[in-house]
Amino acid sequence: MSPSNKAPEDGGEALLAETIKKIACGDFSSLEDLYALPGLEGIAPQVASLAEAMGLILVKLEAREFHLENAAEAEERLKALNTLKDKHLGIAAHDLRNPIAAIHGLSDLLGNPELDEDSRRTFVESINTVSKQMLILVNDLLDISVIESGKLDLNTIAGNLSALLRERADLISINAKTKNITVTTDLGEVADVPIDVDRMRQVADNLLGNAVKFSNPGTTVHLACRQKDDDLVFSITDEGPGIPQKDLDKLFGVFEKLDNQPTAGEKSTGLGLSIAKRIVDAHGGDITVESEVSKGSTFTVTIPIEG
Amino acid sequence: MDTASGETVSCNSNTVGGESMDDEIKLRVLVIDDELAIRTWLKGLLTSLGCEIAGEAENGQDGLELFKKERPDLTLLDLKMPVMNGVEALKFILADDPDAHIIMLTSETDPTVIKDSMIAGVEYYLPKHNSPDKIKATLQEQLEKIKSNLG
Numbered sequence: 425m426s427p428s429n430k431a432p433e434d435g436g437e438a439l440l441a442e443t444i445k446k447i448a449c450g451d452f453s454s455l456e457d458l459y460a461l462p463g464l465e466g467i468a469p470q471v472a473s474l475a476e477a478m479g480l481i482l483v484k485l486e487a488r489e490f491h492l493e494n495a496a497e498a499e500e501r502l503k504a505l506n507t508l509k510d511k512h513l514g515i516a517a518h519d520l521r522n523p524i525a526a527i528h529g530l531s532d533l534l535g536n537p538e539l540d541e542d543s544r545r546t547f548v549e550s551i552n553t554v555s556k557q558m559l560i561l562v563n564d565l566l567d568i569s570v571i572e573s574g575k576l577d578l579n580t581i582a583g584n585l586s587a588l589l590r591e592r593a594d595l596i597s598i599n600a601k602t603k604n605i606t607v608t609t610d611l612g613e614v615a616d617v618p619i620d621v622d623r624m625r626q627v628a629d630n631l632l633g634n635a636v637k638f639s640n641p642g643t644t645v646h647l648a649c650r651q652k653d654d655d656l657v658f659s660i661t662d663e664g665p666g667i668p669q670k671d672l673d674k675l676f677g678v679f680e681k682l683d684n685q686p687t688a689g690e691k692s693t694g695l696g697l698s699i700a701k702r703i704v705d706a707h708g709g710d711i712t713v714e715s716e717v718s719k720g721s722t723f724t725v726t727i728p729i730e731g
Numbered sequence: 732m733d734t735a736s737g738e739t740v741s742c743n744s745n746t747v748g749g750e751s752m753d754d755e756i757k758l759r760v761l762v763i764d765d766e767l768a769i770r771t772w773l774k775g776l777l778t779s780l781g782c783e784i785a786g787e788a789e790n791g792q793d794g795l796e797l798f799k800k801e802r803p804d805l806t807l808l809d810l811k812m813p814v815m816n817g818v819e820a821l822k823f824i825l826a827d828d829p830d831a832h833i834i835m836l837t838s839e840t841d842p843t844v845i846k847d848s849m850i851a852g853v854e855y856y857l858p859k860h861n862s863p864d865k866i867k868a869t870l871q872e873q874l875e876k877i878k879s880n881l882g
Contacts, residue, residue, distance in 0.1 A: 514841060518811065521838040525859035526768035532863035533775045543778075546771060554768040685813055689767065 436463045440471070447475045450482050515679045516565055519693070523554035557691045564695040568678060571702045578620040578706055585656050585727065586611045586649050588621065592628040593647050596636055603688055604641035607632075610648040617656050617729050623703045628658075630696040631723050635662035637686045643720075651729070655709075659724040666717040675713060676701040756878055759785035761803035763794030763820065764836070765812040769859070773807055773836070776863075780871055791815030795823050798831070804877055808853075810837035810844060818844070821851045832877050834870070 439461060443454045452475050458468040530547045533539065539547075570576055590611050597607045635645040643663035650657055665684050667675065674680045679694040686692060704711050708728050715721035760782045762773045770787050777784060785803035788794035792815040798806060806824065810817035817835060824831050835853045838860060839845060845856060857869055 517840065518838045521860045522766050523768060525838060526766060526772050529772035529776060529863045529866065530768065532867075533772065533779065536779065543775060547775060550768040550771045554766075681813075683813065 436461050440464060440467070443471065444474075447471070447478055450478075452479065512679055515694070516561075519561055520558065523558045526554050527551050560691070561693045561695075564693045564699060567699050568695055571699065571706075576702065576706050578623060580618045580620050580707075582616040583619040583621045583624065584614065584616050585619065585624070585658060586614045588619075588624055589628055589647055589649050589658055592625060592632055596629070596632040596645075599633075600636045600645065603636065603639075605636055605639050606644045607636075608644055608646045610646070610650075612650060614649060614651050614656055615729055617727055619707060619727065620703075623706075627700045627703050627725065630700045631660045631725070634696065635660050635664065635721075635723075637688075637690045637692070638662070638684050639664040639720075640687050652726075654729050655726045656729060657724060657726050659722050661720060661722040663720040666719050667713070667715040667721055668717055672713060672715065676711070756881065757781060757783045758804040758874055758877060759783045759801065761785045761794065761797055761801060761806045762787045763789075763791065763797075763806065763812070763817070764809035765789045766809075769809070776867060776870065777807075780867070780874060782874065791817060791820030791823075795820050795827075798824050799827060802828075804881070805832045805834065805874065807834050807836050810835060810839045810848060818848050818851050821848060821853055825852050832873070834873060836866075 439454070439457060443458055446452070446454055455472055455475055458464050458471055461468075530551050534544065534547050590609065593607055593609050593611075600607050632645065632647065639645060639662050645663075646661045648659050648661075667682060667684070671682050674682070676697050678698045680698070681692060681694040701711050704725055704727070710726045712724050712726075713721060714724070758781075760777050762770050762777070762784065764770050764773065764787075767789075770789075774784050774787065782805075785801040786797045788797050790812045791808075794806075794808070795815070808817045808821060808824075812820075817837065821833060821835070824833060833853055834855045834857055835845075835848050836857045836859055837845075838858070840858070849856065855869070855873055857866060859866075861869075
């Protein structure tokens with residue numbers, strides 16, 4: 425076929441018009457036909473490059489639309505996260521303001537030189553207690569913020585969970601005794617596992633602490649640790665009030681406090697379990713809970729032996 | 732721990748001294764707050780202002796029962812409490828006695844929650860994070876108001 429300048433034959437013009445129209449709509453299917461039509465050989469490559477340019481623009485537009493959609497979705501997610509963060513900040517502010525107000529007010533009362541000795545002692549003890557609670561809350565808040573920003577670095581070594589749990593159980597027993605709660609253990613020989621010892625202590629203290637905090641006098645808290653297949657499993661069983669089925673999902677959420685109240689006026693930040701769960705998650709493990717209202721709860725922690 | 736005691740706590744006003752407003756009328760005040768330290772502070776403050784503590788409770792429900800039993804001249808009510816929160820307790824108290832004097836004393840800053848308590852009929856909203864002087868002055872003012880009504 426030689427290049428030709430002659431006008432397209434009958435039907436050629438119509439096909440050209442039709443093809444361009446289709447290209448304008450993003451349909452490139454009849455492009456091939458142009459080459460086959462006598463008289464259009466000269467113009468066909470130009471139409472083809474037009475189509476190519478058009479195609480590129482369309483691809484770019486689609487990509488842009490895709491990005492925009494993704495950006496909108498990401499923005500929604502960020503907004504939701506931000507709202508949650510605001511809510512948490514509000515709770516933290518409230519929970520910090522309250523003890524500060526008490527300390528502020530009590531210290532103001534202590535300034536009265538005529539205050540009787542009993543009141544003075546009560547006020548000082550009160551200030552002491554709430555400062556300790558504030559310290560726990562601030563520490564928990566810092567922990568949560570470190571963990572949530574993905575900066576929880578585990579300092580993992582080969583540690584013995586059974587020995588660690590024995591040590592924590594001995595410590596909590598002292599507290600438990602003042603509430604007439606018995607702590608029993610079944611901690612056999614287990615293999616060493618890769619754990620961050622400090623963080624695991626925190627998990628054990630939280631779970632044991634909760635068990636004692638929410639149980640009534642005269643009950644027992646049982647701690648067991650055993651090897652199961654490729655995991656180490658430890659469980660803490662209490663005879664406390666139990667957790668209603670509907671609340672089990674909320675249990676590990678940040679600042680979630682359920683209706684159950686500590687039995688001796690102890691404080692709770694609403695952060696402990698969420699921190700414990702994230703620490704266990706970071707070890708590649710899992711915390712699960714089984715509970716029956718007015719029977720008690722069992723928290724089970726699974727840690728893989730191969731880290 | 733049973734903090735919902737109806738016993739009238741001895742007020743030590745003679746030992747605290749100097750700030751008692753009126754030796755004739757001692758207003759009886761009920762303190763409802765879940766935080767022990769806050770109750771300790773408020774009881775101390777009210778005592779120094781010459782009040783008698785009609786009782787204290789750590790949640791709205793116990794507070795409501797104490798209110799019905801003690802019929803205090805003034806109730807200091809926290810907002811955020813377990814079992815029954817302050818807004819609910821407020822509604823029940825006002826349903827029981829529409830003339831009850833109630834001051835909402837709270838660390839809550841969420842405007843919708845504060846609005847709820849205003850709508851429910853709280854007389855005075857006092858942020859806990861105000862300075863002790865401001866809180867004391869406001870309480871004093873409200874106590875005087877109640878006293879002049881009684882008088």
